[in-house]
Each structure stands twice: as C-alpha cells, then as structure tokens.
Amino acid sequence: MEDGDRELQLVARGATISRAVDIAEVCRRRNGHIAQGLPETVNIQQLKCESEEVEGESGVRTVSVLRIDLEGVGDVPTTQEN
Numbered sequence: 001m002e003d004g005d006r007e008l009q010l011v012a013r014g015a016t017i018s019r020a021v022d023i024a025e026v027c028r029r030r031n032g033h034i035a036q037g038l039p040e041t042v043n044i045q046q047l048k049c050e051s052e053e054v055e056g057e058s059g060v061r062t063v064s065v066l067r068i069d070l071e072g073v074g075d076v077p078t079t080q081e082n
Contacts, residue, residue, distance in 0.1 A: 005072075006039065006071055006072045006073070007045075007069065007070070007071050007072075008069075008070045008071075008072075009067055009068065009069050009070070010023060010066075010067070010068040010070065011065065011066070011067050011068075012065070012066050012068075013052070013063050013064065013065050013066075014063045014064060017064060017066045020068060021066070021068070024044060024068045024070060027042045027070055028042050028043070028044060028070075030042065036077065037076060038072060038076065039072030039073055039074045039075060039076050040073065040074030040075060040077075041072070041073040041074050042070055042071070042073075043070070043071050043073060044068060044069070044070060045069040045070065045071045046067075046068075046069040047066070047067070047068055047069075048066070048067040048069075049064065049065070049066050049067075050064075050065050050067075051063065051064055051065065052065050
C-alpha cells in the first residue's frame with residue numbers, strides 16, 4: 001500500500017489461515033511496526049472461504065483456502081527520519 005495501491009488480497013491455505021487472519025487484524029487495527037506504511041484506515045471488504053484440491057506425494061487432498069480482501073482509505077503517513 002506504500003506504492004499507492006489501495007486494494008490487497010491475502011490468500012492463505014491450510015495451517016497458515018490463522019496467520020492471515022492475524023495480519024488482516026493488525027492492518028485493520030493499525031497496530032505494530034507494519035502500520036507505519038498503511039493508509040489511515042484499512043477495511044476488510046470481503047472474506048471468502050473455499051476448498052482446493054492439491055496434488056502431493058500421497059495423492060490429491062483437499063485444503064481450505066481463505067481469501068481476505070483489504071482496502072486502504074486515506075493517506076499513507078510519511079516517515080520522519082531523525
């Protein structure tokens with residue numbers, strides 16, 4: 001979002017779903033170091049949960065997929081160097 005993009009989609013599969021949810025919440029609440037490069041407001045536009053078949057060594061298996069669409073609204077704060 002620092003480069004001017006205002007829409008972002010997080011995609012997570014399987015065990016990484018909880019990490020994507022955590023990242024979306026950090027962005028939305030503007031907490032921590034990552035918030036310095038985000039617009040004034042970050043909204044969750046859409047959550048989409050689905051399943052995909054993934055081929056692996058032991059054959060085809062079904063994994064859960066979560067897609068989180070984020071939208072930044074407002075200006076990105078400028079960084080101040082000391």
